[in-house]
Amino acid sequence: MERKTISRAVIKRLPRYYRYLGDLLESGVERISSNELSDKMQVTASQIRQDLNNFGGFGQQGYGYNVQHLHTEIGKILGLDRTYNMIILGAGNLGQALANYSKFARWGFKVIGIFDVDPELDGTMVRDIPIRMVSELPRYLKENDVQIAALTLPRNQAKAMAELVTANGVKAIWNFAHTDLKLPEDVIVESVHLSDSLMQLSYNMSNYKDKTQKKSRTKEK
Amino acid sequence: MERKTISRAVIKRLPRYYRYLGDLLESGVERISSNELSDKMQVTASQIRQDLNNFGGFGQQGYGYNVQHLHTEIGKILGLDRTYNMIILGAGNLGQALANYSKFARWGFKVIGIFDVDPELDGTMVRDIPIRMVSELPRYLKENDVQIAALTLPRNQAKAMAELVTANGVKAIWNFAHTDLKLPEDVIVESVHLSDSLMQLSYNMSNYKDKTQKKSRTKEK
Numbered sequence: 487m488e489r490k491t492i493s494r495a496v497i498k499r500l501p502r503y504y505r506y507l508g509d510l511l512e513s514g515v516e517r518i519s520s521n522e523l524s525d526k527m528q529v530t531a532s533q534i535r536q537d538l539n540n541f542g543g544f545g546q547q548g549y550g551y552n553v554q555h556l557h558t559e560i561g562k563i564l565g566l567d568r569t570y571n572m573i574i575l576g577a578g579n580l581g582q583a584l585a586n587y588s589k590f591a592r593w594g595f596k597v598i599g600i601f602d603v604d605p606e607l608d609g610t611m612v613r614d615i616p617i618r619m620v621s622e623l624p625r626y627l628k629e630n631d632v633q634i635a636a637l638t639l640p641r642n643q644a645k646a647m648a649e650l651v652t653a654n655g656v657k658a659i660w661n662f663a664h665t666d667l668k669l670p671e672d673v674i675v676e677s678v679h680l681s682d683s684l685m686q687l688s689y690n691m692s693n694y695k696d697k698t699q700k701k702s703r704t705k706e707k
Numbered sequence: 708m709e710r711k712t713i714s715r716a717v718i719k720r721l722p723r724y725y726r727y728l729g730d731l732l733e734s735g736v737e738r739i740s741s742n743e744l745s746d747k748m749q750v751t752a753s754q755i756r757q758d759l760n761n762f763g764g765f766g767q768q769g770y771g772y773n774v775q776h777l778h779t780e781i782g783k784i785l786g787l788d789r790t791y792n793m794i795i796l797g798a799g800n801l802g803q804a805l806a807n808y809s810k811f812a813r814w815g816f817k818v819i820g821i822f823d824v825d826p827e828l829d830g831t832m833v834r835d836i837p838i839r840m841v842s843e844l845p846r847y848l849k850e851n852d853v854q855i856a857a858l859t860l861p862r863n864q865a866k867a868m869a870e871l872v873t874a875n876g877v878k879a880i881w882n883f884a885h886t887d888l889k890l891p892e893d894v895i896v897e898s899v900h901l902s903d904s905l906m907q908l909s910y911n912m913s914n915y916k917d918k919t920q921k922k923s924r925t926k927e928k
Contacts, residue, residue: 579804692786
């Protein structure tokens with residue numbers, strides 16, 4: 487199927503559509519108008535129509551969107567119509583939290599291995615997965631087809647681990663380490679910087695207070 | 708101090724500047740040019756100069772930026788020149804991971820309480836903080852000055868908990884639950900949707916493959 491280029495801004499909104507449509511499906515809703523979806527998502531109906539028109543417009547005048555169909559199509563665009571084998575490097579709390587998210591498997595992301603350097607963790611089970619030692623990783627990667635490595639380890643280990651797994655064929659890194667990674671061009675890196683998010687929060691807290699102190703409270707809710 | 712309005716795009720980049728400048732400080736670097744910073748951050752020097760000019764331009768021609776000064780000023784803009792008391796609602800792996808990030812305290816975010824509904828966790832220590840029961844939360848919030856509540860709990864509990872803490876004076880929510888929260892206008896919400904990030908990753912994986920299959924490999928690295 488040929489697809490036209492979709493802007494990065496739209497792509498960034500797709501997971502949210504996918505989430506809302508998944509919720510609707512679970513509640514047994516079969517179709518929804520852009521206006522109803524707009525109310526739920528706090529996005530304008532025209533934005534929704536515009537976004538979804540990017541993929542050929544799954545809506546029909548007077549009928550609205552078929553929830554199942556739209557959910558499936560957006561899932562395909564997001565690459566959720568196949569499965570990915572994922573390993574987690576770093577079996578601390580964050581690594582174990584990721585291993586325990588049952589929804590990831592439902593979306594096609596299957597955690598097949600967890601690795602750490604702490605010998606005390608060797609063999610400990612997280613769900614049904616034994617924690618293995620990082621020293622076993624090169625062999626493991628040769629014997630298993632791994633597409634994604636999640637890095638939930640200290641930043642000073644992140645670079646070496648990222649290089650190790652990419653040298654052994656892993657083409658996607660989900661990076662939680664508090665550093666940016668410079669990797670070969672064909673490696674996809676998606677970073678979750680928790681500290682950046684926390685700083686946005688404190689920025690907004692400071693800024694909101696400044697704002698409310700400056701303007702007199704004339705605004706009606 | 709009067710500040711001019713800074714665009715959201717710039718604000719989003721500030722934590723990253725703050726991180727790089729913090730790294731430079733730790734390595735003992737006292738000043739840096741926009742060109743050197745550009746090399747490190749993989750952002751153009753003109754972008755850097757433009758961004759930093761928003762705050763009155765801390766750089767000097769022929770000298771560059773004073774790293775300590777710039778770090779401090781960006782910290783102030785991000786609201787990191789004061790401290791915040793934070794509680795964590797949900798003492799699972801993710802909640803414990805957040806409680807264990809020592810850097811948060813260094814930036815002024817102090818975790819003072821952790822709450823859960825599981826009686827088996829009652830009194831368990833995470834670092835030096837005992838896990839308390841959610842039933843104690845209203846009284847705790849009256850007796851303690853809490854600015855931020857992190858929600859690391861299942862999505863079906865997130866709404867009720869967010870409403871409980873905001874009704875008791877908490878004005879900022881750091882939301883990890885897989886849902887959007889609708890709260891009073893004066894409550895700041897910052898969400899970390901891990902699934903959205905994972906879906907961006909799979910989108911980019913699919914898209915990269917499509918791209919490389921379409922174009923012949925003429926691009927030089």
